[in-house]
Amino acid sequence: MALTFEFDPSFTPDLRDGITALWADVTNAGGAVGFVPPVTPEEVRPDLLKHLAAMERGTVRLLVGRDEDGAVVATAFLTLNEHRLMKHWLWLYTVMVHPRLQGQGCGRDLMAAAADAARSIEGIEAIRLTCRGGTGNDRFYAGCGYKEVGRVPDAIRLAPGDDREDIIMLLPLGAAATP
Secondary structure, eight states: OOOEEEESOOOOHHHHHHHHHHHHHHHHTTOOSSOOSSOOHHHHHHHHHHHHHHHHHTSEEEEEEEOTTOOEEEEEEEEEOOSTTSTTEEEEEEEEEOGGGTTTTHHHHHHHHHHHHHHTSTTOOEEEEEEETTSSHHHHHHHTTOEEEEEEEEEEEEETTEEEEEEEEEEEOGGGGOO
């Protein structure tokens, strides 16, 4: 299934509700996106509102993927660095594809669209992200061109006695990074 991607869409109540529902669905299917299942959209909404506040400040940009019916089925948040020595790269957060679309190439399409979106931002030369160890996501991101640049043991605690590595990955954007 081909998705339609939009960078910096207008943030409407429908988009808000679509992202919160997607976030809950991804979490409840075992996705490593900041929560431990089970969650409801209402439990996810405060985190989305934090992203929205950062979007209003201009420090976070949103990439949304929609299916042929216009439903929100993929997201990624591109977070700009505010530190003057790190403005040449950004963070990629809350990368999600609806569980019913996983394994169909939509995740790779999302990652390619995120790289294109990052390249469209003046001065951005690389993307960093982190992922939870034990999920296989590091292999997925490596398949999208990201290189592992570090691991922090036991940095993520899902429950007492269930600690995971925080894996840090980097995608240099190359010469195409400056328009």
